[in-house]
Amino acid sequence: MKVKPECAACIVHRGIQEIIEATEDEIVRFQAVNELMKFLAEKFTPQGVPADLGTQRDRIIKRITENPDPYKNKKQISNRKALELFPKVKKLVESEVSTEKRFRKACLCAIVGNILEFDIPDHTFKLESLDDHMKNAEKDLAIDEIAKIYEEAKKAREILYLTDNAGEIVFDTLLVKELQNLGANVTVAVKGGPIINDATLEDAEASGITKIANRVITTGTDAVGLNSKECSKEFLEEYGLADLIIAKGMGYAESLTELKIEKPHALLFRTKCNPVAEFFQVPKGRNVAKLLP
Amino acid sequence: MKVKPECAACIVHRGIQEIIEATEDEIVRFQAVNELMKFLAEKFTPQGVPADLGTQRDRIIKRITENPDPYKNKKQISNRKALELFPKVKKLVESEVSTEKRFRKACLCAIVGNILEFDIPDHTFKLESLDDHMKNAEKDLAIDEIAKIYEEAKKAREILYLTDNAGEIVFDTLLVKELQNLGANVTVAVKGGPIINDATLEDAEASGITKIANRVITTGTDAVGLNSKECSKEFLEEYGLADLIIAKGMGYAESLTELKIEKPHALLFRTKCNPVAEFFQVPKGRNVAKLLP
Numbered sequence: 001m002k003v004k005p006e007c008a009a010c011i012v013h014r015g016i017q018e019i020i021e022a023t024e025d026e027i028v029r030f031q032a033v034n035e036l037m038k039f040l041a042e043k044f045t046p047q048g049v050p051a052d053l054g055t056q057r058d059r060i061i062k063r064i065t066e067n068p069d070p071y072k073n074k075k076q077i078s079n080r081k082a083l084e085l086f087p088k089v090k091k092l093v094e095s096e097v098s099t100e101k102r103f104r105k106a107c108l109c110a111i112v113g114n115i116l117e118f119d120i121p122d123h124t125f126k127l128e129s130l131d132d133h134m135k136n137a138e139k140d141l142a143i144d145e146i147a148k149i150y151e152e153a154k155k156a157r158e159i160l161y162l163t164d165n166a167g168e169i170v171f172d173t174l175l176v177k178e179l180q181n182l183g184a185n186v187t188v189a190v191k192g193g194p195i196i197n198d199a200t201l202e203d204a205e206a207s208g209i210t211k212i213a214n215r216v217i218t219t220g221t222d223a224v225g226l227n228s229k230e231c232s233k234e235f236l237e238e239y240g241l242a243d244l245i246i247a248k249g250m251g252y253a254e255s256l257t258e259l260k261i262e263k264p265h266a267l268l269f270r271t272k273c274n275p276v277a278e279f280f281q282v283p284k285g286r287n288v289a290k291l292l293p
Numbered sequence: 294m295k296v297k298p299e300c301a302a303c304i305v306h307r308g309i310q311e312i313i314e315a316t317e318d319e320i321v322r323f324q325a326v327n328e329l330m331k332f333l334a335e336k337f338t339p340q341g342v343p344a345d346l347g348t349q350r351d352r353i354i355k356r357i358t359e360n361p362d363p364y365k366n367k368k369q370i371s372n373r374k375a376l377e378l379f380p381k382v383k384k385l386v387e388s389e390v391s392t393e394k395r396f397r398k399a400c401l402c403a404i405v406g407n408i409l410e411f412d413i414p415d416h417t418f419k420l421e422s423l424d425d426h427m428k429n430a431e432k433d434l435a436i437d438e439i440a441k442i443y444e445e446a447k448k449a450r451e452i453l454y455l456t457d458n459a460g461e462i463v464f465d466t467l468l469v470k471e472l473q474n475l476g477a478n479v480t481v482a483v484k485g486g487p488i489i490n491d492a493t494l495e496d497a498e499a500s501g502i503t504k505i506a507n508r509v510i511t512t513g514t515d516a517v518g519l520n521s522k523e524c525s526k527e528f529l530e531e532y533g534l535a536d537l538i539i540a541k542g543m544g545y546a547e548s549l550t551e552l553k554i555e556k557p558h559a560l561l562f563r564t565k566c567n568p569v570a571e572f573f574q575v576p577k578g579r580n581v582a583k584l585l586p
Contacts, residue, residue, distance in 0.1 A: 005309060005312060005313060005319065005322040005323060005325075005326050006309055006313065008305065008309055008326045008330070009302075009305055009306045009309040009310075012301065012302055012305040012306075013302045013305075013306065016298060016299055016301055016302040017302075019298060020298060020299065026298065026339065027339070029298040030298060030337065030338060030339055032298075033298055033301045033333070033337055034333070034334050034335075034337060034338075035334075037301070037330045037331070037333040037334035037337065038330070038331075038334035040326070040327070040330040041327050041328075041330035041331035041334055042327075044323065044326055044327060044330065045323060045327075046319065046320070046323055
């Protein structure tokens with residue numbers, strides 16, 4: 001999907017929150033703001049993809065502030081809080097008797113995990129409200145193609161699972177487990193370097209997913225969503241041979257909808273902003289489980 | 294006061310809301326966003342004053358979108374809603390018996406009127422919640438120099454009243470009346486041209502303040518707050534001879550705190566963002582009645 005004019009407000013808002021996290025030096029903060037504005041003055045065009053602009057924004061911020069990982073602390077907090085909630089969420093999945101119902105519940109938990117996010121304007125979330133989100137997960141499911149995803153998962157021998165945020169990745173372990181129970185090998189791919197609050201290898205370790213997945217790899221790059229030009233050979237090989245891709249979060253939804261999709265991709269995410277919600281023709285603040293192509 | 298790095302997010306957010314109001318042409322919207330970013334890349338420095346940057350932002354938007362008054366419609370709605378609420382608010386002032394208590398209540402109403410505002414992030418307000426704000430007006434008064442302002446008003450023969458937003462100006466009539474009851478001539482100054490949702494002569498007419506005030510003039514310019522270099526001779530003469538200035542809203546607070554103040558200026562406003570709140574050393578979302586110098 002392409003950017004809308006209002007995406008600029010969100011890109012700037014998140015950028016400034018990140019700049020403030022990254023450095024306490026006010027002069028450097030102003031320099032980073034100026035560089036960000038200069039970048040958007042040139043590159044914020046109707047052909048822009050929000051995920052790509054987010055990637056470039058973050059690289060500017062990391063370079064100017066000389067902080068390679070502004071959300072390091074917030075990511076650790078997210079993982080810790082998600083791990084505290086995990087036993088409760090796990091029970092929800094395990095309380096289902098049939099394989100298909102367990103799969104469905106694990107998908108919903110993975111989507112609810114995607115609600116854990118920092119610094120998107122108007123997207124306020126308290127981890128404590130997780131109970132409400134779990135209760136509303138079915139009702140909030142504006143696009144429900146979980147049954148179709150289940151059928152693809154049953155057929156798949158090799159599945160590539162693309163994670164989104166730290167914290168969220170803790171909940172992903174439940175879906176990885178259900179995918180394995182259907183007979184598939186599951187490779188989990190985290191980001192190749194720090195980018196916003198996206199999960200990296202460090203978060204894969206902290207979340208416990210390393211112990212569950214058949215293999216954990218990285219995308220080979222610190223990009224929001226999927227930037228195939230930058231991905232490692234290892235990642236592209238895995239992406240090429242997988243029978244099913246599970247892609248978490250808006251970043252992957254933004255970039256995968258720009259590619260020619262030739263095999264099943266399951267998008268699992270929450271619509272956290274109007275442009276993404278409008279693209280998928282659902283309201284903001286809803287859950288989406290969509291099978292591409 | 295000077296900008297903080299986070300002011301950029303607010304300047305952009307309001308700018309983009311305004312661009313969307315101003316035109317439905319997506320190409321023009323992107324052009325306006327790019328121009329705004331280019332401007333901030335150069336001019337967003339630690340020496341910037343938020344009100345001045347807001348003025349320049351709005352001039353860029355009006356020029357690129359070729360819409361001289363993007364908030365025309367919203368301002369009319371604001372006036373209409375405020376007029377509906379006015380009899381109720383007026384009764385609150387009239388129910389006070391002593392002159393000083395009426396003055397105090399009118400100040401509080403004028404501040405609560407300042408809560409009527411569009412498009413400041415995190416500053417959500419429904420006109421319907423006015424009752425709550427009126428109830429909380431005293432409790433929310435983080436800086437209370439109304440008694441000192443009252444003493445200055447009693448001494449004053451000529452008062453200049455600087456208005457802020459459309460809608461709000463309806464409530465200002467109550468305080469203008471109380472100032473007159475203390476024996477002063479009150480000149481009301483609205484903005485010289487459309488700028489965000491600030492009141493202009495059209496709003497002065499619609500609000501009824503034209504019938505109450507001894508005189509209504511304009512600042513002579515479409516600037517946020519006070520930009521003395523741009524003001525008309527008529528305005529500057531009035532500003533020069535007034536014994537007391539009443540200045541409404543954050544825009545005037547931002548720009549007056551940059552000037553050498555040599556006579557009494559009463560600032561009446563709501564702290565709608567962190568940088569202004571921090572400058573006045575009070576929390577965000579509080580009421581301020583402060584006498585300068």
